[in-house]
Amino acid sequence: xxxxxxxxxxxxxxxxxxxxxxxxxxxxxxxxxxxxxxxxxxxxxxxxxxxxxxxxxxxxxxxxxxxxxxxxxxxxxxxxxxxxxxxxxxxxxxxxxxxxxxxxxxxxxxxxxxxxxxxxxxxxxxxxxxxxxxxxxxxxxxxxxxxxxxxxxxxxxxxxxxxxxxxxxxxxxxxxxxxxxxxxxxxxxxxxxxxxxxx
Amino acid sequence: xxxxxxxxxxxxxxxxxxxxxxxxxxxxxxxxxxxxxxxxxxxxxxxxxxxxxxxxxxxxxxxxxxxxxxxxxxxxxxxxxxxxxxxxxxxxxxxxxxxxxxxxxxxxxxxxxxxxxxxxxxxxxxxxxxxxxxxxxxxxxxxxxxxxxxxxxxxxxxxxxxxxxxxxxxxxxxxxxxxxxxxxxxxxxxxxxxxxxxx
DNA sequence: CTTGCATACATACAGCCTGTATGTTTATTG
DNA sequence: CAATAAACATACAGGCTGTATGTATGCAAG
Numbered sequence: 001x002x003x004x005x006x007x008x009x010x011x012x013x014x015x016x017x018x019x020x021x022x023x024x025x026x027x028x029x030x031x032x033x034x035x036x037x038x039x040x041x042x043x044x045x046x047x048x049x050x051x052x053x054x055x056x057x058x059x060x061x062x063x064x065x066x067x068x069x070x071x072x073x074x075x076x077x078x079x080x081x082x083x084x085x086x087x088x089x090x091x092x093x094x095x096x097x098x099x100x101x102x103x104x105x106x107x108x109x110x111x112x113x114x115x116x117x118x119x120x121x122x123x124x125x126x127x128x129x130x131x132x133x134x135x136x137x138x139x140x141x142x143x144x145x146x147x148x149x150x151x152x153x154x155x156x157x158x159x160x161x162x163x164x165x166x167x168x169x170x171x172x173x174x175x176x177x178x179x180x181x182x183x184x185x186x187x188x189x190x191x192x193x194x195x196x197x198x199x
Numbered sequence: 200x201x202x203x204x205x206x207x208x209x210x211x212x213x214x215x216x217x218x219x220x221x222x223x224x225x226x227x228x229x230x231x232x233x234x235x236x237x238x239x240x241x242x243x244x245x246x247x248x249x250x251x252x253x254x255x256x257x258x259x260x261x262x263x264x265x266x267x268x269x270x271x272x273x274x275x276x277x278x279x280x281x282x283x284x285x286x287x288x289x290x291x292x293x294x295x296x297x298x299x300x301x302x303x304x305x306x307x308x309x310x311x312x313x314x315x316x317x318x319x320x321x322x323x324x325x326x327x328x329x330x331x332x333x334x335x336x337x338x339x340x341x342x343x344x345x346x347x348x349x350x351x352x353x354x355x356x357x358x359x360x361x362x363x364x365x366x367x368x369x370x371x372x373x374x375x376x377x378x379x380x381x382x383x384x385x386x387x388x389x390x391x392x393x394x395x396x397x398x
Numbered sequence: 399c400t401t402g403c404a405t406a407c408a409t410a411c412a413g414c415c416t417g418t419a420t421g422t423t424t425a426t427t428g
Numbered sequence: 429c430a431a432t433a434a435a436c437a438t439a440c441a442g443g444c445t446g447t448a449t450g451t452a453t454g455c456a457a458g
Contacts, residue, residue, distance in 0.1 A: 007425090009425075009426095010426075010433095013425090013435065017435080033318075038415060038416085039416070039417095048436085049438080050416090050437085051436050051437045054417070055434085055436060056435090056436095059416080060416075115318050116318055118314055118318070119233075119317070120318070123373065124373070152376065152379045153379050153382055154383075156367075156370070156379040156380045157386060157387065159366060159370060160363035160384060160387060161363070162366070163362045163363050163366030163367075164359040167358060167361070167362030168359060168362075171355070171358060174322065180352050181355045183352055183355075184355035185359060187352070191390045191391050191394035192387075192390050194393065194394045195390035195394060207453095209404095209453085212405090237443075238444075238446095239444075247407085248407070248408055249409090249445090250406085250407050251406075251407055253447080254405090254407060255407095259444095259445075399458100400457105400458095401457085401458085402458105403456085404455080405453085405454075406454090407451085407452080408449100409449085409451095410447100410448085410449080411447085411449095412446095414443105414445085416441105416442090416443085416444100417440105417441095418439100418440085418442105419438100419440080422436085422437070422438095423434105423435085423436080423437090424433105424434085424435075425432105425435085428429100428430090428432100
């Protein structure tokens with residue numbers, strides 16, 4: 001392996017350039033938001049030129065999408081990594097909830113995935129990304145909890161709960177007391193369990 | 200009253216100009232989003248000049264904030280108008296829920312209040328606007344349901360439920376089946392009631 | 399009623415940013 | 429080694445934002 005200069009394969013060049021752009025863009029998008037971050041600023045931080053950026057990405061939005069997708073994949077994989085076998089469906093939901101909060105506690109993720117993402121890419125695109133990464137696990141948990149196959153209404157319920165998770169993550173990111181939101185979320189899931197048991 | 204030309208009081212001029220700007224801006228922000236709407240386009244639609252815009256509003260964001268605030272006030276007052284005395288706390292929550300969905304079904308509101316608003320103005324500013332308009336009524340409903348005074352955790356729970364309401368409104372605006380989300384929301388509120396009764 | 403001032407605009411300008419078009423260098427392939 | 433394509437780098441055009449400056453009209457005082 002030749003490590004220093006002289007000969008860099010095209011694949012390596014591409015990999016490094018894209019990585020530098022994604023990293024620099026992520027930092028700036030998190031710090032100042034999508035709208036207030038210019039491409040000149042991004043390429044300066046990444047030590048490349050705008051030519052490189054527009055070679056690898058269709059436009060600024062495309063770069064942002066790549067950042068968001070990488071972040072969604074990271075969240076999903078961190079959750080999956082922490083997925084341990086739970087005794088009851090409720091335990092599974094609770095532990096999944098905590099894993100989600102842990103994953104979303106990483107600096108900037110809440111802003112990228114919950115604030116700028118939906119506004120810039122649109123909710124349809126965001127839910128597409130969700131589906132293609134970790135999506136559906138909440139619906140599965142609900143189906144297990146209710147003991148029946150998913151139907152449109154259960155799908156809607158999963159969506160509503162997902163929105164609650166997101167809001168909790170966002171509130172925590174804004175330095176709300178995490179305990180409050182964690183226990184409120186637990187209350188919500190608990191009541192669901194109690195109700196379905198009482199049926 | 201002298202209706203035609205010649206003499207328009209300054210107060211009237213201001214009122215009309217601001218109204219024209221707010222109306223035109225609202226339409227364009229809804230149609231193309233905040234970022235893709237330029238001030239030249241807005242003033243052309245409002246039949247004024249950019250000078251007028253920047254006389255009445257500090258900048259484009261300030262105009263957007265005015266649009267969003269007006270929309271939040273409209274939603275709040277429409278809900279309050281429909282607030283009828285309910286037999287039980289649960290009934291109150293359900294009817295409030297329906298009133299909210301009705302109010303949020305107006306074209307563009309979901310986008311303004313739930314998508315562009317949080318991204319452009321920030322969540323803190325949006326929750327400030329919520330507080331100053333209709334906010335708190337959901338927390339009151341929960342307090343009545345639980346039969347005790349609000350505490351931080353109940354506050355968090357109200358926030359989580361509010362997020363569910365918002366997501367439902369957004370989904371409905373994107374032509375999801377309203378029935379599914381309405382009944383899912385009812386399920387959520389119902390289970391809360393059942394659980395608190397069983398305590 | 400006119401004089402002075404403030405309000406409500408209108409116009410012009412500077413700076414920045416985005417996306418594209420075009421040029422150049424480096425790897426890869428036959 | 430020749431040719432082609434990939435990976436950039438540079439230059440440019442258009443548009444948009446915010447500000448600075450100019451103008452006309454309402455308004456209040458004397």
